[in-house]
Amino acid sequence: MNKFSLQIKKMVVLLLVLTLIPFMMSGCWNRRELDKIAIVAAGGIDKENKDKIKITAQVFKVGEIKSPQSGGSATGKPYVNFEGVATTSFEAIRKITQIASRKLYWSHNQIFVFGKEIAQEGIEKYIDFFVRDHETRLMVNVLVSKGTAHEILTTETDLETIPAMNINDIIKDLGATSQAPQITLKDIAERLLSKTSAAVAPLVEVQEINKKKHARIAGTAVFKKGKMVGELTPEESRGYLWVIGKVKSGIINVKTDDGTKRASLEIIRANNKINADIKDGQLVITVKIKEEGTLNEQDSPKNLTELPLWHSLELLQAAAIHREITAALKKSQEYNADIFGFGEVVHRKYPLLWKDLEKQWDELFPYLKVNIEVQAKLRRSGLITKPISPSTEE
Amino acid sequence: MFRFIMRKLHFLHLLHHNPLQDKNKEPEKDPATTLLTKDLQQNLAKLKKILGTSNDIIIRTFTFGSNNIEAALIFLDGMVDKTTVNESILLPLMYEYPQSKSDEDSSWNNIEDIQQKLITVGEVKKTYAVQDTILSILSGDSILLINDLNQALIISTRGWEARGITEPQTEATVRGPRESFTETLRTNTTLLRRKLKDPNFTLETLVLGKRTQTDVAIAYLKGIVNPRLIEEIKRRLNQIDTDAILESGYIEEYIEDNPFSPFATIANSEKPDVIAAKLLEGRAAILVDGTPFVLTVPMLFVESFQTAEDYYSRAYYTSILRLLRFLSFLLSILSPALYVALTTFHQELIPTPLLLTMAAAREGTPFPAMVEAIGMGIIFEILREAGVRLPRPVGQAISIVGALVIGDAAVSAGLVGAPMVIVVALTAIASFVVPAQTDVGSILRIFLTLLAGFLGAFGIAIGILGVLVHMCALRSFGTPYLSPLAPLSTGDLKDVFIRVPLWDMFARPRTIGWIDPQRQAFRLKPEPPPKKD
Incomplete structure (x- = not known):
């Protein structure tokens, strides 16, 4: 063989190998076309009977979502709820394939709703699959229904096309009031792994508006070791958010003019600082909140931006925050659920001491002394300083 | 089946290398390889035999001088400039020769004198070989054969209908020169000469293609180009032993580095300004008669992303x-x-x-x-x-x-x-x-x-x-091929993903123009005049 044909031979062999390789390699094996999958938008778990659960999967009906050609001639609802009843989550999901023509595809799941019964029984055994499986997402938003998950997933929507997207968008905007936390499956899983910290999740309820069922966020569900033990009201929820530093915005109402008039203050930014100390052999937690707000509405005829009044507004604001935090703290100690993660603060500060404290945290926490220091400032008063209806006295 | 293909390939290969050329060499008495004789008729018969009876071959026989010296002018109709033939060859010979008769006759029989004193054409050569005359006729020159002389004069009378210089069809520009190369090699070299008024601008010509006899020119700037590049180009070009070169693409395929790669490793352009710029970077160009597409080597991958206009706009x-x-x-x-x-x-x-x-x-x-x-x-x-x-x-x-x-x-x-x-x-x-x-x-x-x-x-x-x-x-x-990206030469990155201002492009591309790396002076950035105190 001479050089020329050797080169040709090498080329031919290489080409053959290259063409054969793709058929032998596994590559990404999970090949499926877009029109062969059922895109799940929301999942829900309810208690069916004593030992069976019901998984509700809300699936996009992509044909009904306005496609560029059909020009939005959608007739039916653009979603369908599939239900599977079995003893475990995974089995229930697989059972859905017996009624659904396509395989459920969980990678675009937006929200996950637990029914109240399931939450009270304990969620940890049912979420194992959703944390373990490769297709489900950890960043899915988790909610707890005051009733069943199924009823949440059948609520009406006005602006969005399907309930899942509607609730998901509501959760994204929770920061506007800061009256319920935004919790993902990852947060829940982390809290469940911790021995002392307790998990929380936003509560959602069904509210009838004009004889239409709408989903509405209503405070926070408190878990203790995976079991729901109680609820926080929206105000207590904000108290909780102050402590963990997750307040983004919101309205604080204070009474002015000796309690006869009201002013609305908007929260602009807030910082938290949690510290643990041992004073005289007693564990003391100090929560420091620094808040800045603006005066956004007043019905008092006085010019509240004048200095003594302005300072009193700031104090009233701080007092309101203090009240919210105290309420949240009281509830959590009542439930004996360390939702604030004080245990972890102590752990970080006194790692050696924590080994002993951890075991008796359940006895310690309800009587834990917590100092709350709030520093609230008002920065601006909107576009005007004086009220538009000044008092006649001046 | 695989072995079958291999055997076929092997067989083809053997065929290719069989001594076909040796067979061609056997009939040594090919009339084209002989020399001219002193007998005009014999010479004409020889040429007619080689050139055949195509009707565009014009053999103009005439006599001149008082001695009625027989002569013949042979050229291809359509390939020559008729005015030159008539007024610069036939006219002086047939009219001015008798007037000069008062001088000594003998001196005028000398072919030197005819070349020196009578033919008013720029380029005139002498030859003894029949081969040369045939080639010249086919390229559009005229051959003057005179009885009793075993030499022929090759008079450059090339002139034919050619497409004029037009706007480039493949590389449109908004700003920049709008001329493009044509099918005529001479026009193309002229276009380059006009861009590069530099005595170092060198053209080396060779003829490729047994049957097409295509003129191919290697153009480069001496002192900037790497001499070994020119050697390599010549080596590769001289290896081409084919019967036809009809376009520069033919040459491209014969001299490519990696013939099986989908990537072209030889660039082409039909814009003289592009070719001039590439010569100035230290590249060499290969111009082929009959096509407006000029090849440049070496080609880098990033060249595909550079256009002429990049350097003309800000x-x-x-x-x-x-x-x-x-x-x-x-x-x-x-x-x-x-x-x-x-x-x-x-x-x-x-x-x-x-x-x-x-x-x-x-x-x-x-x-x-x-x-x-x-x-x-x-x-x-x-x-x-x-x-x-x-x-x-x-x-x-x-x-x-x-x-x-x-x-x-x-x-x-x-x-x-x-x-x-x-x-x-x-x-x-x-x-x-x-x-x-x-x-x-x-x-x-x-x-x-x-x-x-x-x-x-x-x-x-x-x-x-x-x-x-x-x-x-x-x-x-x-x-x-991937330089200046791999191997990385940081200085050349000034002209890859971005183009820095011209005053900052101090050096030629390192992998190409390293023989004379400095392109311009330092500190060419425009600045306000220094303040006078």
Whole structure:
């Protein structure tokens, strides 16, 4: 063989190998076309009977979502709820394939709703699959229904096309009031792994508006070791958010003019600082909140931006925050659920001491002394300083 | 079966190397290799025998002088400039010779004198060989044969109908020279000469093609170009032993570094300013008679992304355009593959709202995404080819049919999803942004789409990796194809992804112009005049 044909031979062999390789390699094996999958938008778990659960999967009906050609001639609802009843989550999901023509595809799941019964029984055994499986997402938003998950997933929507997207968008905007936390499956899983910290999740309820069922966020569900033990009201929820530093915005109402008039203050930014100390052999937690707000509405005829009044507004604001935090703290100690993660603060500060404290945290926490220091400032008063209806006295 | 193919190839190879040339050499008495005799009629008979009886061969016999010296002028009708033949050859010989008769007769029989004193043409040569006369006649020169002389005069009378200098058809510019090369080699070298008024501008010519006898010129700037590059070009050109060179593409295929690579390692252009700029960077150009496309070597991959206009318009926008071209190239080879990979393997990577629209569009389409992508790609290539080949007036019909078929009908008929049309259209447009790599783009696109269809993003990664490895191994006349990126030469990055202002481009490209690296003076940045105190 001479050089020329050797080169040709090498080329031919290489080409053959290259063409054969793709058929032998596994590559990404999970090949499926877009029109062969059922895109799940929301999942829900309810208690069916004593030992069976019901998984509700809300699936996009992509044909009904306005496609560029059909020009939005959608007739039916653009979603369908599939239900599977079995003893475990995974089995229930697989059972859905017996009624659904396509395989459920969980990678675009937006929200996950637990029914109240399931939450009270304990969620940890049912979420194992959703944390373990490769297709489900950890960043899915988790909610707890005051009733069943199924009823949440059948609520009406006005602006969005399907309930899942509607609730998901509501959760994204929770920061506007800061009256319920935004919790993902990852947060829940982390809290469940911790021995002392307790998990929380936003509560959602069904509210009838004009004889239409709408989903509405209503405070926070408190878990203790995976079991729901109680609820926080929206105000207590904000108290909780102050402590963990997750307040983004919101309205604080204070009474002015000796309690006869009201002013609305908007929260602009807030910082938290949690510290643990041992004073005289007693564990003391100090929560420091620094808040800045603006005066956004007043019905008092006085010019509240004048200095003594302005300072009193700031104090009233701080007092309101203090009240919210105290309420949240009281509830959590009542439930004996360390939702604030004080245990972890102590752990970080006194790692050696924590080994002993951890075991008796359940006895310690309800009587834990917590100092709350709030520093609230008002920065601006909107576009005007004086009220538009000044008092006649001046 | 494999061995069968190998044996066939081997056999073909042996055939190619069988001593065919030796057989040709046997009949030594080919009239073309003989010398001219003193007998005019004999010489004419010889030429007639070689040239045949084509009616464009003109043999003008005449006598001149008082002694009635017999002579013959032979040329090809249409290849010569008639005015030169009539007024600069025939006129002086037939009219002025008798007047000079008062001088001594003998001296005028000398062919030297005719060449020196009578023929008023710029370029006149003497020859004894029949071969030379034949070649000259075929190239458009005229041959003057005189009785009793065993020499012939080759008088340069070349002149034929040629296309004028027009605007370039393949490289349109908004700003910059609008002239382009033509089919005539001499015109093309002139165009270069006018750009480079430098005595170092050198042209080396050789003739290639046994039957076409095509003039090929190597142009370069002495002192800037690497002498070993010129040697290598000459070595490769001299190896060409074929019967026809009709276009520079013929030469390109004979002298390429890696003939099996889809990537072209020899650049071409039909713009004199582009060629001049490349010569100034230290490259060499190969001009071929009969085509306006001039080859330049060595070629780098990044050259495909540079246009002449980059250096004529200001640096900011040019730099954006450069990046845009790289993006377009990536889009043109990757977008169908990415679409296929995302929709069939990695749906979780698509944002939810987009996934919904894509899923809605795919609802009810009959074929897998990969088949769709390749099918639409083929339809696009068909349309493109039809658009290029069709006569201009019919071309419009193609675009209408194409727009309807590819765009609307295929979607409303439910054959393909609408996003696929967008992907194909984007690919099509993006592939034309880098014309030099359009053909490579088409090949890579199909290759990567197949890989994506079988293996998903993993396949794309493997494919890209393979292509990159291949590109890193490529050389163009000894220069790494991917330089200045791999191997990295940081100084040359001034002209790759961005183009820095001209005053900052101090050096020639390091891998090409290192013989004389300095292009200009330092500190050419325009500055206000120094303050006078």
